[in-house]
Amino acid sequence: MFSRPAAGLEDTPRGSAAQALLRNCVHCGFCLPACPTYRVTGNELDSPRGRIYLIKQMVEGAPATATTREHLDRCLTCRACERACPSGVEYGRLIDLGRELVEERVPRTLPQRALRRSFVELLSRPRLFAAALRAGQAMRGWLPATVQARIPPRPSPAAIGTASHHARRVVLLEGCVQPGLAPGINAAAARVLDRIGIGVERVAGEQCCGALGHHLGHTGRALEQARRNVDACCAALDAGAEAVVSSASACGLMVKDYGRLLAEDAAYADRARRVSGATRDLAEIIDPADLSRAGLAPGTGLRVAWQAPCTLQHGQQLGGRVEALLQAAGFGLEPTREATLCCGSAGTYSILQPGLSGELRRRKVAALTVGSPQAIATANIGCLEHLRGTSPVPVRHWIELVAEALERQPAA
Numbered sequence: 001m002f003s004r005p006a007a008g009l010e011d012t013p014r015g016s017a018a019q020a021l022l023r024n025c026v027h028c029g030f031c032l033p034a035c036p037t038y039r040v041t042g043n044e045l046d047s048p049r050g051r052i053y054l055i056k057q058m059v060e061g062a063p064a065t066a067t068t069r070e071h072l073d074r075c076l077t078c079r080a081c082e083r084a085c086p087s088g089v090e091y092g093r094l095i096d097l098g099r100e101l102v103e104e105r106v107p108r109t110l111p112q113r114a115l116r117r118s119f120v121e122l123l124s125r126p127r128l129f130a131a132a133l134r135a136g137q138a139m140r141g142w143l144p145a146t147v148q149a150r151i152p153p154r155p156s157p158a159a160i161g162t163a164s165h166h167a168r169r170v171v172l173l174e175g176c177v178q179p180g181l182a183p184g185i186n187a188a189a190a191r192v193l194d195r196i197g198i199g200v201e202r203v204a205g206e207q208c209c210g211a212l213g214h215h216l217g218h219t220g221r222a223l224e225q226a227r228r229n230v231d232a233c234c235a236a237l238d239a240g241a242e243a244v245v246s247s248a249s250a251c252g253l254m255v256k257d258y259g260r261l262l263a264e265d266a267a268y269a270d271r272a273r274r275v276s277g278a279t280r281d282l283a284e285i286i287d288p289a290d291l292s293r294a295g296l297a298p299g300t301g302l303r304v305a306w307q308a309p310c311t312l313q314h315g316q317q318l319g320g321r322v323e324a325l326l327q328a329a330g331f332g333l334e335p336t337r338e339a340t341l342c343c344g345s346a347g348t349y350s351i352l353q354p355g356l357s358g359e360l361r362r363r364k365v366a367a368l369t370v371g372s373p374q375a376i377a378t379a380n381i382g383c384l385e386h387l388r389g390t391s392p393v394p395v396r397h398w399i400e401l402v403a404e405a406l407e408r409q410p411a412a
């Protein structure tokens with residue numbers, strides 16, 4: 001797709017990037033059936049190809065409107081379209097660029113800006129978020145049913161501890177909402193890693209990975225959080241940690257992208273690339289053979305349905321890894337439908353686009369329970385909490401299931 005950046009964008013890094021990204025799209029439309037929003041609305045402007053046209057028009061200087069912004073807002077950034085595209089269009093980078101342009105040209109109202117800012121401030125501060133969550137849990141009975149449905153039950157306290165006696169050590173990222181919503185996930189990860197001979201450590205000064213701010217158009221704030229994490233993780237890597245590990249696939253994807261996001265920052269580019277190169281999803285650190293050596297055997301556990309978060313299967317392209325680990329840990333995998341479609345969680349999308357998000361969740365829960373599983377397993381806290389809202393069976397992080405299976409085994 002040929003484009004000519006308008007005055008003000010031509011001969012700028014952003015204009016050149018837009019031109020290069022747009023060039024690969026050949027308008028074929030193969031991406032349309034892969035797009036969850038297009039599948040729901042049937043509107044071309046809610047498809048990848050339609051949004052690419054809207055971005056091209058903005059790049060070329062055509063006026064952007066609130067309608068342009070609405071169609072870009074409806075994108076989940078799930079990147080299912082990238083996997084379906086035969087021309088290798090990097091849609092994720094294009095939508096980031098499109099959102100930057102639309103935020104500049106179609107300013108939101110003051111209440112809209114305040115709401116989005118409050119999400120970034122509240123959700124990216126673990127202590128503030130945990131305090132707000134505790135208050136909501138305490139007042140649950142007095143809140144409207146729609147609000148109650150969004151507040152998960154209070155989890156059991158869990159500490160990840162340390163296992164400094166192991167020669168192998170990794171940084172285990174805490175994340176920002178996960179410690180408040182489900183502290184048991186990282187506690188389970190630490191126990192499993194300890195069992196296979198890997199110690200975990202937290203890094204002082206860890207911030208939100210920045211994904212929340214990045215997708216809400218608060219790019220400066222997101223990059224500042226990325227720089228703080230690069231500082232913290234480089235110090236841990238210098239001290240001998242072999243990897244930076246995330247148990248939330250959305251956060252892991254963001255940290256893996258720091259090298260690209262900070263490429264123009266001379267003070268951080270090299271170290272950001274180093275941190276991105278050392279970052280692993282939890283499923284990349286554990287091997288099915290580790291679980292076999294610990295005494296686990298296939299076919300002995302619950303029947304589960306696997307929900308692959310978009311950030312794991314499309315973003316990090318790690319499809320198949322968790323499935324192999326679950327099977328090695330004894331779990332039976334039930335058949336599901338529409339495995340590549342987003343569940344509708346997508347960070348704050350479920351709050352900002354409740355209609356589309358709710359419909360996608362309804363479809364996803366139906367697709368996941370078609371084989372009557374005993375539980376649903378996933379790899380990202382956002383998907384877990386979103387699906388938990390209407391799932392008829394428990395929704396768990398896969399590492400919690402593996403930890404429980406291991407704990408039923410005598411130590412090797």
Ligand code: SF4
Nearest residue numbers: 025026028029031085
């Ligand atoms: S599949 Fe790729 S090349 Fe075809 S319309 Fe979609 S983004 Fe463009």
Ligand code: SF4
Nearest residue numbers: 035075076078079081
């Ligand atoms: S990222 Fe997801 S929602 Fe957005 S256009 Fe691509 S497939 Fe559709």
